[in-house]
Amino acid sequence: MDLSHLVVFLVAVISPFIVFLALVAEKLSKQSSVLVRSSAFASLSKEVNQARLGMLGELMDNRKRAEESEQFFLTRMQQEATSFQHLVQMFEDSLQKVMRVLFEPEVSADLDSRLSGFVQTEEVNSMLEESAKKFEEKFSAVENKVDMKAHESSARIACLEASLADLRDEMSKLKEDREQEMEKTNARIEARLGTGNASIGELCRRTELKRSESSMTSRVSAVEEKLEKELCEVQEEMKQGFSTVNGERLDAIDGSLSGLNSRMDAFDSKIDAVDNCIISIQGKHKQDREEDAAKHAELESSHKELEKIMTEKWTTIEQNISDLEQGIKDKADAESIVQRCESSMTDKISTLTKEIDSRFETVSKQMVDFQKACDDQTEESTTELEQLREQL
Structure with missing residues (x-):
């Protein structure tokens, strides 16, 4: 009688839990498909972001090299301008000396103005x-x-x-x-x-x-x-x-x-030397610009190839996702959800029973230990009380 009541009680308790687990399993199947898609999309977006970061790093390096070459060119131009001004100053000094020799201040003033x-x-x-x-x-x-x-x-x-x-x-x-x-x-x-x-x-x-x-x-x-x-x-x-x-x-x-x-x-x-130096610097700057243009074209071609590869991979991933969904659907049609839930619930109930028994044993042991500790404390308090009485 107790066993039949226990079985009825367990069935009454477990039946809504089984229904709940069936709903949870259905939701988990849907979420698994969504998670598969989201994981595929996350991996794809991660690869795209890595490719973008690589291209951005290369572009930043090219820009840094271009700025360094431009700064070097400007520095060289400033140095050449300074040397040219020094030459002009020397030329002015020599002309002023010649004008002093020729005792004509008007000519020197004219040349200074020129x-x-x-x-x-x-x-x-x-x-x-x-x-x-x-x-x-x-x-x-x-x-x-x-x-x-x-x-x-x-x-x-x-x-x-x-x-x-x-x-x-x-x-x-x-x-x-x-x-x-x-x-x-x-x-x-x-x-x-x-x-x-x-x-x-x-x-x-x-x-x-x-x-x-x-x-x-x-x-x-x-x-x-x-x-x-x-x-x-x-x-x-x-x-x-x-x-x-x-x-x-x-x-x-x-x-x-x-x-x-x-x-x-x-x-x-x-x-003439300054002109040749300027021409050489201009040629080098032109060569650097051509190299930068070639590298930029190469980066564009690699970017196009990467986009093509990513498109192919995305198509493959979509196909895999559709195949996975179809497999999940076929598997769900082959096995009934109730059987899977019953088997899973049976396993979970057995596991839960084992856990409850182990916990009950642990609690019983803890209660025995607690009772023993309480008895010990009671004895100690009794002995202390007797000692106090004797002292009083």
Whole structure:
């Protein structure tokens, strides 16, 4: 009687639980299909994300390399611009020195104003040609000045010769006047002395005339020697001054022009070197851009191939999911849900019974241990109480 009541009680308790388990099994089958799909989609999305991250990393690396190459190019351009400005400064200094030699401040100011706008490499040739023309004009002006100085020196020599001739004419006139005065004096002496003293007067007159003539001749010769000496000194000074001063200036101008030509040649060579360096840098930058474009095209092609592979994999996964759903459906049709639930419930009930028995044994053992501990404590409390009573 107790066994029949227990069976009825178990059936009454287990029947709704079996129905609940059947519903749970159906939901689990649906969730398993959803989980299969979600796991496939998660793996696919994970692969896609990994591919995207790989492509993004490659693109970031390419961008970093492009930025580094661009920074290197800008640094090299700044260095070349600095060196070019240094060359321009050296060229300005050399031109200022040449202008100081040519004693023309207007020309130096003009060149400074021209060099202030000297920033383009294409204007170098025209600027050099203008400078060469300007120097040729200045050199021709210096030659004209030298010729003018020579003409002035020859004119001064001619003037001195003319003044010397005038002095000689004046001396001859003075000599004639002196002779006329001597003749007048002799005539007066003859008139005074008379005929008796004619011979003595003639002798005295001749003596006086010779003395005056010799003195006048000596004075004229002394004046002529002095003038000739002064003329020679003036000519020597003019020749020496012309040969030394103008020669030194011409030598200085020639040296300055030769130094300027050498500096201009060096400047042209440096400008050519800068142009070649810029061309090489531009070529390298162009090559880097071509390499980046090739890598970008390669990445695009790999991205397309990856998309194609992912499409094929997605198609395969969808086919597998549909096959799995069909298999689950076929399996569900082959076995009834009730049988599976009964078998699973039987297993679970047996497992639950075993767990309940083990737990009941554990609880019984714990209760026995607890009762024993309580008895021990009661005995201890009793002994303590007796001891207290005895003490009291």
